[in-house]
Amino acid sequence: MKDDTASQPPSEPDPWGKSARTPEEGRFLAGPQRRGSELARTARILFEFIRGFRALHYLGPCVTVFGSARFIEGHRYYELARETGSRLAKAGFAVMTGGGPGVMEAANRGAQEAEGYSVGCNIELPHEQEPNAYLDAWVDFRYFFVRKVMLVKYSNAFVILPGGFGTMDEIFETATLVQTGKIDGFPLVLMGRDYWDPLLGFLRGTMVREGTIAAADADRFFVTDSPREAAHHVLEVATRRFGLAWQRAPKPRRLLGERAPAGRARRLPSKPGD
Numbered sequence: 239m240k241d242d243t244a245s246q247p248p249s250e251p252d253p254w255g256k257s258a259r260t261p262e263e264g265r266f267l268a269g270p271q272r273r274g275s276e277l278a279r280t281a282r283i284l285f286e287f288i289r290g291f292r293a294l295h296y297l298g299p300c301v302t303v304f305g306s307a308r309f310i311e312g313h314r315y316y317e318l319a320r321e322t323g324s325r326l327a328k329a330g331f332a333v334m335t336g337g338g339p340g341v342m343e344a345a346n347r348g349a350q351e352a353e354g355y356s357v358g359c360n361i362e363l364p365h366e367q368e369p370n371a372y373l374d375a376w377v378d379f380r381y382f383f384v385r386k387v388m389l390v391k392y393s394n395a396f397v398i399l400p401g402g403f404g405t406m407d408e409i410f411e412t413a414t415l416v417q418t419g420k421i422d423g424f425p426l427v428l429m430g431r432d433y434w435d436p437l438l439g440f441l442r443g444t445m446v447r448e449g450t451i452a453a454a455d456a457d458r459f460f461v462t463d464s465p466r467e468a469a470h471h472v473l474e475v476a477t478r479r480f481g482l483a484w485q486r487a488p489k490p491r492r493l494l495g496e497r498a499p500a501g502r503a504r505r506l507p508s509k510p511g512d
Contacts, residue, residue, distance in 0.1 A: 425460060
């Protein structure tokens with residue numbers, strides 16, 4: 239019997255974020271467990287939330303950039319994200335991503351090149367895939383849902399570049415939180431008009447026509463191919479609608495494991511009169 243294994247090409251590493259689940263993830267999603275193990279897991283999840291809260295508490299005004307991990311330097315979407323990260327940093331925002339390669343790396347890189355603050359919420363993976371090299375600070379998370387909370391909780395706006403299922407999940411989860419009033423109507427910016435046009439056509443055509451969303455829901459997105467327009471829109475909405483203003487950052491408490499970003503001027507959101 240012929241052995242075909244020798245003729246098989248060497249396997250390539252899994253794309254970032256696409257590795258096989260960890261044993262912990264498998265157990266967590268496998269239904270009811272023993273009471274003791276469920277209690278211990280709940281404690282680990284609580285600790286992970288607290289660690290994220292403490293690490294990101296002094297982040298200041300921040301924009302989260304979503305997009306595919308698969309685009310490499312030189313690709314038009316990589317360069318678009320890089321320029322957008324730079325523009326956002328120059329406007330005074332920290333730039334936060336999922337900490338991986340592709341669009342995430344590009345946005346973090348652009349923020350650093352503009353001498354802004356670059357942050358990553360990295361997910362722990364079985365094969366020890368590291369966060370990208372353009373982060374001033376990052377937090378590692380075991381649970382995807384904890385990481386997703388952090389990416390939304392500390393942002394004043396969301397910029398979304400082309401991506402796959404994960405990006406679509408982030409778009410619609412954020413849009414749902416805005417639609418249902420769970421978060422304020424922060425800007426949702428789609429970049430790469432030709433990529434998003436079919437999706438927007440489906441929203442404005444099929445979904446609005448069938449009554450599954452309102453016309454206003456489909457108009458929540460600001461669509462542009464211009465990093466300058468994206469940064470201007472985010473800054474304008476943040477300052478005019480939500481009263482983002484200059485304010486001195488409170489002093490971190492070392493007892494709680496807090497520390498402000500070193501060597502960076504911080505700006506924090508405040509309402510007029512606060």
